[in-house]
Structures are given as structure tokens and as C-alpha cells.
Amino acid sequence: MYKLIITDKISTETITIAKDQTLGYVLFLDKGWEKTQRLTFEFKEENATLHFLAIMIGKNKEKFPMETVSIHKNRNTKAYYTLRSALFDEAEVDYLGNLKIEKNAHSTDCYLAHHTLMLSKDAKTNTVPCLEIETDDVKAGHAATIGNIDEDLAFYLESRGLDKKSAKTLLIRNFLESELKNIPDEEAQKSLVEKIDAALKNIVIKDV
Amino acid sequence: MLEIKNLHANIGDLKILNGINLTIHSGEIHAIMGPNGSGKSTLCNVLMGHPKYEVTKGSAKFNGKEILSLEPNERANLGLFLGFQHPLEISGVSLGNFLRLAKNLNLKAAGETKQISPMEFMPMLKKTIGLLKMDEKFITRSVNEGFSGGEKKRAEIVQMALLEPKIAMLDEIDSGLDIDALKIVAKGITETFKKTGLGVLLITHYQRLLNYITPDFVHVMAKGKIILSGDKKLAHKLEKNGYEDILKNTK
Amino acid sequence: MAVPKSTQKLIDNTLGDYKFGFKTKNKAVFKTPKGGLTPQIVEEISKRKKEPKWMLEYRLNALKIFEKKNMPSWGGDLSGINFEKIHYYLQPQDKPKTNWKDVPREIKDTFEKLGIPEAERKFLAGTGAQFESEMVYHSLQKELTKKGVIFDSTDVALQKYPEIFKQYFGKVVPAHDNKFAALNSAVWSGGSFIYVPKNVHIELPLQAYFRINAENMGQFERTLIIADEGSSVHYVEGCTAPTYSTDSLHSAVVEIIVKKGARVQYTTIQNWSTNVYNLVTKRAFAYRDAEMFWLDCNLGSKLTMKYPAIYLLEPGARGEVQSLAFANTNQHQDAGAKIIHNAPNTTSKIVAKSISKGAGRSTYRGLLKVAKNAKNIKSHVSCDALLLDNASRSDTYPTMKIEENEVAIAHEATVSKIGEEQLFYLMSRGLTEEEAASAIVNGFAKPIIKQLPMEYALELNRLLELEMTGSVG
Numbered sequence: 001m002y003k004l005i006i007t008d009k010i011s012t013e014t015i016t017i018a019k020d021q022t023l024g025y026v027l028f029l030d031k032g033w034e035k036t037q038r039l040t041f042e043f044k045e046e047n048a049t050l051h052f053l054a055i056m057i058g059k060n061k062e063k064f065p066m067e068t069v070s071i072h073k074n075r076n077t078k079a080y081y082t083l084r085s086a087l088f089d090e091a092e093v094d095y096l097g098n099l100k101i102e103k104n105a106h107s108t109d110c111y112l113a114h115h116t117l118m119l120s121k122d123a124k125t126n127t128v129p130c131l132e133i134e135t136d137d138v139k140a141g142h143a144a145t146i147g148n149i150d151e152d153l154a155f156y157l158e159s160r161g162l163d164k165k166s167a168k169t170l171l172i173r174n175f176l177e178s179e180l181k182n183i184p185d186e187e188a189q190k191s192l193v194e195k196i197d198a199a200l201k202n203i204v205i206k207d208v
Numbered sequence: 209m210l211e212i213k214n215l216h217a218n219i220g221d222l223k224i225l226n227g228i229n230l231t232i233h234s235g236e237i238h239a240i241m242g243p244n245g246s247g248k249s250t251l252c253n254v255l256m257g258h259p260k261y262e263v264t265k266g267s268a269k270f271n272g273k274e275i276l277s278l279e280p281n282e283r284a285n286l287g288l289f290l291g292f293q294h295p296l297e298i299s300g301v302s303l304g305n306f307l308r309l310a311k312n313l314n315l316k317a318a319g320e321t322k323q324i325s326p327m328e329f330m331p332m333l334k335k336t337i338g339l340l341k342m343d344e345k346f347i348t349r350s351v352n353e354g355f356s357g358g359e360k361k362r363a364e365i366v367q368m369a370l371l372e373p374k375i376a377m378l379d380e381i382d383s384g385l386d387i388d389a390l391k392i393v394a395k396g397i398t399e400t401f402k403k404t405g406l407g408v409l410l411i412t413h414y415q416r417l418l419n420y421i422t423p424d425f426v427h428v429m430a431k432g433k434i435i436l437s438g439d440k441k442l443a444h445k446l447e448k449n450g451y452e453d454i455l456k457n458t459k
Numbered sequence: 460m461a462v463p464k465s466t467q468k469l470i471d472n473t474l475g476d477y478k479f480g481f482k483t484k485n486k487a488v489f490k491t492p493k494g495g496l497t498p499q500i501v502e503e504i505s506k507r508k509k510e511p512k513w514m515l516e517y518r519l520n521a522l523k524i525f526e527k528k529n530m531p532s533w534g535g536d537l538s539g540i541n542f543e544k545i546h547y548y549l550q551p552q553d554k555p556k557t558n559w560k561d562v563p564r565e566i567k568d569t570f571e572k573l574g575i576p577e578a579e580r581k582f583l584a585g586t587g588a589q590f591e592s593e594m595v596y597h598s599l600q601k602e603l604t605k606k607g608v609i610f611d612s613t614d615v616a617l618q619k620y621p622e623i624f625k626q627y628f629g630k631v632v633p634a635h636d637n638k639f640a641a642l643n644s645a646v647w648s649g650g651s652f653i654y655v656p657k658n659v660h661i662e663l664p665l666q667a668y669f670r671i672n673a674e675n676m677g678q679f680e681r682t683l684i685i686a687d688e689g690s691s692v693h694y695v696e697g698c699t700a701p702t703y704s705t706d707s708l709h710s711a712v713v714e715i716i717v718k719k720g721a722r723v724q725y726t727t728i729q730n731w732s733t734n735v736y737n738l739v740t741k742r743a744f745a746y747r748d749a750e751m752f753w754l755d756c757n758l759g760s761k762l763t764m765k766y767p768a769i770y771l772l773e774p775g776a777r778g779e780v781q782s783l784a785f786a787n788t789n790q791h792q793d794a795g796a797k798i799i800h801n802a803p804n805t806t807s808k809i810v811a812k813s814i815s816k817g818a819g820r821s822t823y824r825g826l827l828k829v830a831k832n833a834k835n836i837k838s839h840v841s842c843d844a845l846l847l848d849n850a851s852r853s854d855t856y857p858t859m860k861i862e863e864n865e866v867a868i869a870h871e872a873t874v875s876k877i878g879e880e881q882l883f884y885l886m887s888r889g890l891t892e893e894e895a896a897s898a899i900v901n902g903f904a905k906p907i908i909k910q911l912p913m914e915y916a917l918e919l920n921r922l923l924e925l926e927m928t929g930s931v932g
Contacts, residue, residue: 087864103849118864121831129872131855136846136876146861146868256887259879280886281895289887296884300902309898310888317889350902367888 004185006192010037010054010066017077019045024183027054028192030199032062032091040069043077043105053179054083055192057199058091058123065094070112072105081112082179086172087123088203098130101138108135112142117149117175169200209233210255210288210375210407215266216432217254224250226432227266232375232407239410239418239443242429243451248411249293251429252377256280256290270375284310285317287374291364291381293411297352303363304333304347307370314371336369340396357384365396372400375407382417394420415447430455495543498522501645504547508614508648511621521634521644528638534824535762535793540708540736547646547679603661609654610665613681616652623654627685631714631742640740643679643712650680650711655690655721664693664726664912678709686721686749697728697915707735709760715743715751719773722750728915730922731760733790742768748775754910755782757792758922766824768797771805778807783907786819786851787926795824795857803834811842812907814900815851816926822854827870831862840870845903847877847896897927 004024008031017023025041041050056064070079085093097112116125129142149171157167176196180189210232217225224247232238240248254261255268257280268276275283298306308329315323324332334344340362352360361381368376378397382390398421401408410417418426418440426443428436428451436442436454446454501522505515530537603610609620617624634644655661686692709731717723723743731737737760743751753767769778780796798807813821823842844853855872877899885895901908901923908916 116861118861118866121834121864123864125861126859127861128856128858129870130857131844131853131872131874133844133846133853133874136849136851138846138874138876140875141871141873142855143869143871144857144859145870146859146866148864148866256883258883279892280883281889281891284887284889292884292887296878296881298881298885298899298902300905301898306885306888306898309894310890313891313894314889371888 002184004183004188006188008195010039012038014040014042016042016044017048017050020047022049022051024051024185025053026183026188026192027052028195029054029064030057030195032058032064034063034065036065036067036094038067038069040071041079043070043072043079043108044074046074046076048074049078050080051182052079052081053183054081055176055196056083056085056087056093057176057196057203058085058093059088059203060090062091063094064092067096067098068112069098070100070110072099072101072108072110074104075106075108077105077108077110079110081110083114084176084179085114085116085125086119086176087116087125088119090120090122090124092124092126094126096128096130097142098132099140099142100132101135101140103134105135106137108137109139111140114142114144115175116144116146117172118146119148119172172200173197209271210409211267211269212255213267213269215251215254215268216264217250218262218264219250219260223264224261224432225254228432228434230427230434232409234374234407235405236425237401237408237410237421237423238425238427239412239423240427240429240434241412241415241443241446243455244413246429247432248429249379250432252290252379252409252411255283255377256288257283281313282317284371284373285314289368289371289373289376291361291368291376291378293379293383295352295355295360295364297350297355299350299353301351302348303351303366304329306351307333307367310367311370332370336366339369339399340366341392342366358386358389361385362389362393362396365393365400369396369400372404373406375409376400377409377411379411380413381410382412382414390417391420397421415443418443428454496522496525496547496642496646500547504646504648508617510617513625514617517629517634518645518647521641524635525638525641525645528635528641530638531764534764535791535822537736537738537762539761606659607656608659608661609652611652613650613652613683614648616683620652620654623685624652624683627683627714627716629714631716631744632712632740636740639710639738640712643681643710643740647679647681647712649678650682650713651684651694652682653684653692653694655686655692657687658689659687660690661692664695666695666697678707678711680711682711682713684713684715684723684725686715686717686723688718689720690718691722693724693726695726695912695915697730697918707731709735709737709739711739711741713739713741715741717743717745717749717751717776719747719749721746722752724752724754725767726754726911726915728756728758728911728919729760729763730758731763733759733761733787735760737763737765739763739765741765742770743778744770744772745776745778747773749773750777751779753780753782753796754907755780755794756907756911756919757783757794758785758787758919758926760790760792762791762793764793766795766797766826768799769807770799771802771807773802774804776802776805778805779809781810781907781910782812783904784811784813784821784823785904785923785926786813786815786821788817788819791820791822793822793824795822795826797826798828798838799826800829800833800836800838803832803836805833805836807836807838809838809840809842810907811840812845812904813842813853814845814847814903815853816847818850818852820852820854823857823872825857826860827858827868828860829863829866829868833863834865836863836866836868838866838868842872843903844872844874845876845900846874847900893927897924900927 002022006026008028010027058064081097099110099112101108112129114127125146127144129144131140133140149168153171154167177193180192183189212228212230215225215228228251242248263276267274270286312323333347342362381393423440426438426440427434498519501518505518632640634641715723745751751769755767757763767780771778778798782794784792784794786792796809811823815821827838829836842855846853853874857870877896881899882895908919
């Protein structure tokens with residue numbers, strides 16, 4: 001049983017994923033906010049699966065303070081968190097992602113990856129991916145990468161005739177869109193691509 | 209001698225082995241062929257004691273001793289060897305040290321007081337590695353880490369040659385090998401066979417391996433049972449006609 | 460998957476029955492009275508050491524800071540520490556000796572039981588050994604002295620080299636840094652002081668041994684290492700302690716300054732007995748093109764909180780932390796690394812591996828910070844945890860604070876258990892389940908262990924095996 005939720009706001013709440021359910025949760029965030037929001041996913045029953053994707057596009061002085069907490073209480077639950085942030089101007093991401101696997105959550109498989117593209121020298125990112133594991137029968141991991149646009153790739157595109165701005169835009173879009181193909185709903189994919197385009201259009205992509 | 213009687217085994221609720229009867233004596237080479245899903249690999253793994261399978265009926269006696277209740281290492285100590293279909297990587301454990309440790313443990317279990325020192329072991333190891341045409345560098349590398357498919361299979365035979373088991377079960381030792389590698393592996397097996405007279409159980413899909421290792425007996429397995437046995441001519445027949453004919457006839 | 464029955468039995472039978480749990484009768488000459496730390500005690504310590512006035516003032520000031528500061532609100536459970544019950548200073552001898560022959564027999568016995576090789580071995584450059592807060596034995600080979608290298612106890616260095624001492628002491632870890640740094644600053648005693656002059660390379664590792672012996676002994680050694688421009692040195696610290704029923708506190712401070720183009724490696728193997736609280740502040744400043752490498756292996760103790768830190772202060776500086784932690788039953792290893800990139804063109808690497816067994820808990824706590832204008836940074840962090848059974852616990856809290864965009868930073872962490880398939884593979888070759896698990900754990904730890912000097916690597920492999928099989932002596 002698959003359910004897809006796409007939302008453009010994060011708020012402090014707990015979402016429970018039911019037995020044998022697969023939940024796809026997509027957060028599209030292109031406006032900042034002030035107070036830290038904590039989104040908790042609880043896996044109380046077995047065979048629950050979550051695919052979480054957050055796309056964050058920050059500009060001006062926007063702040064994105066947020067936490068995701070994954071609590072696994074039962075067997076055979078899976079959770080895959082992917083976050084991609086593109087930060088311009090003085091935008092700031094402050095993210096804590098906790099994967100908590102309790103004693104009875106045997107055969108849990110979970111992974112968290114946060115990738116950040118820093119597109120201005122005043123952008124800031126704080127990321128804390130955490131693991132709290134209380135059982136050995138588990139596959140768990142996390143990764144975080146922080147970087148800038150790959151110079152070699154940009155050069156390659158420019159050598160094929162794209163101007164700097166177009167090359168950068170293409171690479172940023174590529175970065176943000178790369179997980180979309182995993183969403184099993186073509187309409188949803190299309191609408192997210194449009195949202196990303198619209199958000200990027202509002203930003204002046206400077207030569208950094 | 210390995211004597212298997214009416215062996216039934218499950219994985220979870222799924223029945224995989226449905227009454228296997230087979231006897232392998234030292235000095236005999238048996239080949240088991242059959243379509244995918246027939247239970248060939250499972251048979252080897254059950255005999256070696258893989259924890260994910262459950263034996264529901266039957267017996268397996270190694271030189272008169274019942275082995276189905278023994279731990280895998282106890283079976284190895286008795287002289288049973290399994291060449292894995294997908295050999296595992298053990299990071300940080302060098303092939304050389306691992307093999308010497310295993311060899312000495314098996315000697316100890318057999319009641320030998322003598323243990324082989326690293327200095328004594330090295331020439332044995334180098335010779336065997338050379339027989340399988342592998343570079344000496346593999347001795348210090350972590351077990352199977354970064355080895356190509358062919359190298360992993362050859363390394364399994366190096367292990368077999370050094371540990372000198374009484375009965376070796378080789379699970380698809382030929383899969384993923386090109387002709388040259390296949391010849392080398394076959395040579396490794398036949399040399400060991402000549403030296404120790406071990407019993408060999410070859411699990412294979414293709415007749416090709418049997419061009420280089422002549423089996424004394426060929427068995428066909430389907431749906432967890434041995435449905436037909438013969439000699440090497442049977443293998444040729446299978447190669448020519450496939451499994452369908454035989455499966456139809458035995459229905 | 461259920462834990463194999465024999466492994467479960469192993470877990471149930473294993474108690475950290477500590478191999479080195481013996482005591483030598485103590486002939487201490489002066490022991491601070493119990494009842495908490497007072498300015499009088501601090502004054503007495505300073506008086507006995509015949510310290511200059513500035514150090515006494517420094518200590519008293521630090522005591523005030525210690526009393527005011529709160530216990531840390533994060534990390535392990537420190538509620539078991541009773542500051543009233545700790546001896547803060549113990550002096551078994553009056554003066555440190557330079558000749559092994561003159562060292563009292565009882566102290567030699569202790570070292571022998573621990574299997575420590577006698578000092579004057581040709582492959583050791585020199586050794587200082589600490590027993591009960593004093594540098595008891597100390598020896599430096601002639602070549603080093605000729606080169607201008609200073610390798611002395613911190614107490615002696617304060618007297619002999621006052622200028623250089625005052626220049627660097629307390630600059631990397633000031634007393635107000637945290638509560639335990641303040642405590643150390645008030646009652647520090649012993650530790651090593653090393654100064655390596657410009658362009659001098661010390662090929663062989665310098666080593667030190669120390670242990671806690673008296674009941675309720677606090678160990679507060681203070682180590683200060685200064686590597687002048689273009690020099691290099693490798694310092695190795697390894698320690699053990701016997702078992703006691705009331706708690707022991709070990710709160711050391713290590714300050715390291717790596718100047719332009721210099722390189723320092725600081726290797727630690729700690730194997731405290733399971734009643735020890737091991738809370739250490741270790742920090743290094745690395746300047747232009749300098750290299751700092753912390754190699755940190757932690758076994759034993761009741762609770763270890765240790766986060767070797769490197770501040771990369773000038774371009775070209777490089778920092779690396781490799782740490783191995785093994786938490787057995789009722790042990791908590793809360794360890795990690797802190798790397799601060801305060802300058803451009805700096806690189807860092809953290810490799811942390813932890814093993815948890817029998818309800819042990821290992822925690823990785825790390826900080827990677829890149830300040831504004833620290834451009835062109837490369838950093839890679841990897842933490843791997845191995846859980847050996849269902850009772851153990853692993854946590855990872857890595858923090859990344861990045862304020863600059865021209866950076867390439869990657870962090871990854873994995874948690875796993877010993878695979879059933881792997882165990883089966885090894886057992887099918889004749890290894891028992893215990894031996895198979897032990898081989899896998901050793902293999903997991905190997906990338907870090909192989910960087911230790913050989914005799915330590917051997918000792919550590921042995922210790923790991925003991926921890927794995929639960930067998931004693």
C-alpha cells in the first residue's frame with residue numbers, strides 16, 4: 001500500500017506509518033522560517049517503509065531550522081531520508097536528522113543522506129546526522145556532503161556552448177532533481193520539476 | 209565417505225530439499241546438475257550447516273558420524289569443505305594468516321599436536337597459489353577483498369588444496385570463469401584429487417567444466433530431489449537436449 | 460536474526476574480569492587527605508613541588524573556575540564521580556631518577572607485571588614513566604640532548620625551562636575551557652614536556668607509561684608538546700590500571716603546538732580498569748603547512764570522554780584523527796574528534812571505528828567546523844560501528860558547521876553487525892564461532908591498529924582477543 005504526500009511546509013508533528021505501508025513524503029521548501037520544526041516519523045508496526053525527500057532552496061537571509069526524527073520500534077521497517085539543499089546569498093540550513101533504532105526493531109534498514117550545494121560565500125550550513133542504535137540486527141548508515149559546483153562539469157558544459165549562468169543553472173537543477181526519478185508518480189515528478197524551475201528563476205545566479 | 213539419506217530441508221516455510229539420497233566415497237567425483245531453483249546450492253549449504261536452513265527430516269553421516277547436529281566448524285574439522293558460490297570478503301584478515309590459522313585448527317581438531325609455523329607454511333602456500341596461477345601478492349591481501357569473480361573462485365580452490373579435506377563440495381566453481389581460468393581451476397582440483405584422493409561433489413549448470421574434470425557419477429536434481437543418475441554420458445545428453453526432456457520423462 | 464546460542468552464552472559469561480587487576484602495596488610518601496579539594500591542598504601541592512609563584516596563582520585561579528563551572532550536560536553519565544573522595548596528589552618518591560637501577564623495586568615490579576619492556580632498549584629514544592602522579596623514571600639518550608630536544612616531566616620542565624614553559628602552558632587549553640580542564644589546571648602533576656627545536660626530526664617514538672595505583676587516585680597529568688618549525692616527533696602514551704571498588708578519576712590535559720612545517724603524531728592506547736572515569740581534554744594548534752595526527756585507541760574504563768581536537772589555524776595545515784573504541788559490558792566509550800578549519804587550503808580526515816559488545820555503549824561525537832573565509836577546504840569523515848550482539852548500543856552525533864562555500868566535505872557512517880554469512884564462511888573453514896567473530900573484529904579494527912608501533916599493535920590485538928573471548932589471563 002503506497003501513499004505519497006507532497007507538501008511545502010514542515011511543522012512539528014509526529015507521523016505514524018502503518019503496518020505494511022509504504023509512505024513517500026516529499027518536502028519542497030523554498031521559503032525560510034524562524035522557529036525550529038521537528039518532524040517525527042514513528043514506526044510502531046512491522047513492515048513499514050518510508051521514502052523521505054526534502055528539497056531546500058534558500059536565498060536572501062532565509063533560515064531553514066529543522067529536525068527529522070525516525071523512531072523504529074518494530075521489526076522489518078525501512079526508512080530512507082534524502083535531503084538536498086541549494087543555498088544562495090546568506091541562506092542558512094540548520095538540520096539535525098536522527099535515526100533511532102530501538103531494541104525490538106530487528107531487521108531495520110535505514111539510511112540518511114544530506115547533500116548541500118553552497119552557492120555563495122555567505123551561505124551557512126549546520127548538519128548533524130545522528131544514529132542511536134540499540135540492536136545489532138540492523139543496517140544503518142548516513143552520509144553528508146557539502147560542496148560547490150563541480151568546476152570540471154561546469155567547464156565541460158561551457159565548452160559545449162553554454163554560458164556560465166546557464167551551465168550553473170543546469171548543474172543546480174540537476175543536483176536538486178536527481179532523486180525525483182525515484183518517486184513512482186509521474187505527475188508528481190513533473191510538478192516538482194516545475195516548482196524547482198520556478199524557485200530558481202526567482203534567484204539571481206551570481207558568478208561566485 | 210558422506211552418506212545422505214532422505215534429507216529434507218526448509219528455508220522459513222519454503223521446502224527446498226525433498227528427500228535427497230546420495231553417497232559419496234573418497235576417490236569419487238560426483239557432479240550434480242539441474243535447473244535453477246532445484247536446490248543444488250541448498251544441498252551443499254545444508255550439509256555444511258548454514259544457519260538459515262532448517263533440516264526437517266533425514267540424516268547425513270560423515271564416515272559413520274551424524275553431522276547434521278554439528279556446528280559448521282566441527283564439520284570442517286572432520287574433513288568437509290565447501291567452495292562457496294559467492295565467496296565472502298573478510299576485510300582486514302589476510303588470506304595467508306587466515307589459511308594458516310584454519311589449517312592449524314583443523315590439525316588440532318584431528319588430534320595432531322604439531323602446529324605449522326608461518327615459516328613452514330609459506331612455501332606450501334606459495335606453491336598452491338602458484339598452482340592456481342595467482343600472484344603471491346594475494347597472500348597479504350584481505351580474504352576476497354577486491355578480488356575479481358574469477359580470482360575469488362581460484363582462491364576457494366587454493367583454500368581447498370591447503371586444507372586437504374576428505375570431501376569437498378564445490379558450488380558452481382565454474383560460474384563466471386573464462387576458458388583459461390576454468391582450465392586452471394580444474395587443474396587445481398584434479399591435482400589435489402590425485403594427491404589426496406578426496407571425494408568431490410561438483411555443483412554445476414554447464415557441461416563445460418566436466419570436459420576438464422571427468423566425473424564418475426552425474427546426478428540431475430529438480431525440485432529438491434535427485435531424479436536421475438548416470439555417468440558422464442548423461443552430462444553430454446543434458447548439454448545437447450537441456451533439462452526439459454528429462455524433467456518430462458520423470459514426471 | 461537471533462544471536463547464535465553460543466555467542467549469547469559468551470555474552471552472559473563475560474564480565475570485564477580485568478586481566479591486570481592486581482595491586483602493589485603502596486609506599487606513598489605524601490597523599491592528599493580525602494574530603495574534597497581546597498585551596499590549602501592546592502597550596503600544599505605547589506609548595507611540595509617548589510613551584511614559582513605564577514604557577515601557584517594559576518592553580519588557585521583554576522580552582523575557583525572549577526568550583527564555579529557546571530558539569531557538562533551532555534556525554535556520559537558522570538553522576539558517579541564523588542569529588543570528595545578523591546586523592547588529588549600522591550608522591551611516592553622525592554625526585555625523578557634518571558637511572559633504571561635506582562627506581563624502587565615495588566615500582567619496577569608493577570612495570571614488570573604489565574609486561575613493559577625495560578627502558579634502555581635500543582629502539583626507544585628515551586622514556587619517562589609516571590607512577591602515582593610523579594615522573595619516577597626518566598631517561599633521555601645522549602643524541603637527543605645534543606640536538607637540543609627537551610623530553611622531561613612537566614614538573615621538572617617548569618623549573619628548568621621557565622620561559623618556554625610559561626610561553627606555551629595553558630595557551631591551547633585554558634583553565635576556563637571546561638570543568639575538567641579547570642580541575643587539571645588546579646592539581647596537575649606529572650605528564651611529559653617535549654620541545655623539539657627547528658628542523659630536528661626524532662625518528663623513534665617517545666613513550667611514557669603511567670598508572671593509577673592507590674585507591675581513589677585521581678590522575679591529572681599535564682602534557683605539553685611543542686614542535687618548532689620543520690621538526691617532527693611521535694609521542695606514544697599507553698596506560699593500564701588495576702581494578703578497584705571505589706571510583707577513580709583520570710582527567711588529563713594534553714596541549715600540542717605544531718609550528719610551521721612541523722609534524723606531530725600522538726598515539727594513545729588506553730586500557731583503564733572498569734571503574735575509572737577517563738575524561739581527557741586533548742587539543743592541538745597546527746600552523747602553516749603543519750601536520751597533526753591523533754591516533755587514539757580506547758578500551759576499558761567505566762566511562763571515557765575524549766575528543767582529540769585540531770585547530771587548523773594557517774593555510775596548508777593538515778589534521779587527522781583516527782580512533783578506535785571498544786566498549787564491553789557496562790562500559791561507555793564516548794569519544795570522537797573535533798576539527799576546526801580556521802584558514803584556507805586546509806585538509807582534514809577523521810576515521811572512527813567502534814565496537815560494542817555485551818551491553819557496552821560506544822558513542823561517536825564529532826565536530827567539523829569551517830569558518831568563514833576558510834576557502835578550499837577538503838575534509839572526509841567516516842565512522843563505522845560494529846555491534847556484536849543485541850544488548851550493545853551505538854550512537855553517532857557528528858556535527859558539521861560550515862560557513863564557507865568553496866569546500867569539499869564528505870561524511871559517512873555505517874552501523875553493522877557481524878554478518879551471519881561471514882561467520883558461516885569462517886566456521887566452514889574450521890574456526891569456532893568465537894574465533895570467527897574474533898577474526899572479524901580484528902579485521903575491522905586493523906586499519907587503525909596497523910598504524911601503531913609494533914609492540915603496541917601486538918598488545919592491542921591481544922587485548923581485543925581477551926575482550927572478545929572473555930577469557931582471563
